[in-house]
Amino acid sequence: MTNLNKIMILGNTGKDQPKHSATANGKQVTRLTVATNKRYKDAASGEWTTEAIWHKLAVWGDGAAYASRIQPGSLVFLEGEMSYRDYEREIDTPEGPVKVQWPVAEIVVSTISVIHSKTAQKGEAA
Numbered sequence: 364m365t366n367l368n369k370i371m372i373l374g375n376t377g378k379d380q381p382k383h384s385a386t387a388n389g390k391q392v393t394r395l396t397v398a399t400n401k402r403y404k405d406a407a408s409g410e411w412t413t414e415a416i417w418h419k420l421a422v423w424g425d426g427a428a429y430a431s432r433i434q435p436g437s438l439v440f441l442e443g444e445m446s447y448r449d450y451e452r453e454i455d456t457p458e459g460p461v462k463v464q465w466p467v468a469e470i471v472v473s474t475i476s477v478i479h480s481k482t483a484q485k486g487e488a489a
Contacts, residue, residue, distance in 0.1 A: 368444040370470050372418060373478070374399040376437050383431035391427035394469075395420050397439060419469040421446070426475060436481030443472040 377396035385391050398415045405412050420441065422430035433439065445468070452465040 369442065370445055371440070371442050372397055372399055372470070373438070373440050374418070376433055376435055376439055376481075377417070378435045380435060381431050381433055383427060391424060393422045393427040393430040395422075395430060395433065397441070419467075420472050420475075421469050422472045422475060426472065430472070430475055433475075433477055434481045437477050438479040438481075439475055439477055441470070441472050441475040443470045443474075445469075446471045 374397040377398065379396070381393045381395035383391070383393045397418050397420060399418065401414045401416050403412055403414070404410070420430075420443070447466070447468050449464040449466050451462050453460050453462050455461075
């Protein structure tokens with residue numbers, strides 16, 4: 364049986380600028396967040412409610428430079444796959460610093476396109 368790990372999202376980028384960096388071996392990566400909305404009827408009140416669901420993204424390689432220029436609040440369409448990993452992180456405790464495994468769930472993006480770019484409104488800083 365064949366397996367499939369594919370995600371498609373249409374949503375708005377977060378308010379923070381994408382974070383572009385390079386690994387020790389020079390591979391480029393840009394990290395950003397995208398929100399999608401979940402709309403449902405509240406069982407208790409009967410009112411319609413909209414909830415933002417935030418997704419963490421990692422764009423590697425050639426697409427990283429493009430993703431680093433996406434403006435916060437832009438509507439984007441992306442395709443990728445879900446990835447789960449751990450990294451070692453140091454946290455402070457009363458007994459002193461301790462290294463722990465920190466879980467990360469993110470979408471590794473294969474393609475990303477800006478559908479509508481958020482531009483500064485008159486009187487706002489760019």
